[in-house]
């Protein structure tokens with residue numbers, strides 16, 4: 001594939017931010033009295049690890065009167081309630097929460113007119129909503145920025161809806177961003193919770209670039225009166241029962257390690273955050289006025305704590321990252337069939353692993369797996385639950401691995417050799 005010039009990519013990001021963030025109408029209040037931000041919450045994207053937790057916690061929140069949960073239409077013959085119930089069950093959340101009279105489950109799409117809803121339904125939401133959580137996003141690392149155009153236009157529509165609110169203050173706007181926007185940082189100081197002006201810091205994949213664009217739009221919307229928070233999320237781990245998407249890089253690492261016979265060493269810290277704690281923090285941020293925070297665990301643990309459990313349950317030794325990558329690369333060279341790659345899904349993500357394990361990012365200035373170090377002062381200020389949360393426990397780590405084992409994704413330690421002989 002031809003390499004696209006960095007300046008061209010940066011210009012595309014800037015132009016998207018200008019196009020979608022320009023000339024936002026100022027908020028003009030029609031009411032005098034102050035409403036609680038928790039009154040009526042609109043959340044977009046309530047399936048998936050974080051979205052399910054957000055919805056579950058909003059439904060039991062004592063100050064939330066109504067939750068509008070908007071998800072895309074799926075042609076799977078299920079009702080929205082059944083689909084959400086299945087998602088909850090899979091993630092160890094009680095489906096009976098969906099019986100709450102506070103819940104309005106909606107099907108639509110932010111990129112369609114009126115969010116894809118009937119006009120009267122849209123009006124009702126636009127006139128009553130006091131907080132918006134934009135969580136659903138195309139989590140696809142292969143798509144270029146252009147593919148996120150409908151999502152960026154849809155976010156503009158949501159921002160305009162918020163600014164047109166009759167309330168004294170427009171709804172608080174919470175956006176699930178990513179610390180991946182620091183992809184190309186070259187400073188060794190922890191990243192601060194402030195806007196990233198230079199798009200070149202983020203250039204890498206359309207997914208991260210689109211999050212950068214939305215952050216710029218929200219900064220522009222502040223001028224028009226919107227109170228927003230770009231929540232730059234780090235690595236989210238499993239739900240309460242350990243459910244953690246098998247398509248993600250960490251489970252792919254473990255599965256591939258069973259095939260290539262080793263796990264990659266890292267002695268540095270991880271600040272991975274369980275979905276339940278991340279959701280709690282995001283809900284607390286509704287009440288704060290922080291504009292940008294880094295949502296990572298504030299009590300990090302050494303990666304070796306995870307490796308110790310993984311090594312026991314997965315049944316392979318730990319080697320250096322250089323050796324792990326070498327073995328994965330040589331596996332990829334020899335085993336080109338689709339079936340062989342299914343057994344070692346990290347092969348599909350080789351460029352990503354080369355970045356994670358880059359030699360120049362092996363020092364203590366980075367977190368484990370070359371994750372950038374980020375400050376969390378504003379997070380702790382806006383979300384009290386993040387001041388001293390319990391660190392990720394050995395029991396939680398065991399639950400993720402058990403989840404992948406019982407789904408048949410990972411072999412049990414005792415079965416690994418017989419599993420390998422069938423490859």
Ligand SMILES: NC(=O)c1ccc[n+]([C@@H]2O[C@H](COP(=O)([O-])OP(=O)(O)OC[C@H]3O[C@@H](n4cnc5c(N)ncnc54)[C@H](OP(=O)(O)O)[C@@H]3O)[C@@H](O)[C@H]2O)c1
Pocket residue numbers: 044045046047048049050051071072134135136137138139176177178179232233234235236237245
């Ligand atoms: N997990 C992490 O470690 C992490 C890290 C940084 C940021 N984040 C952000 O946190 C949010 C939730 O992540 P997650 O881990 O819970 O992801 P997930 O499990 O993959 O769920 C993604 C959510 O987005 C929706 N969605 C998927 N494709 C969409 C599209 N094209 N348009 C609109 N909605 C779409 C999904 O709904 P459907 O059922 O309709 O597909 C689902 O509700 C995302 O915005 C993600 O970028 C997550």
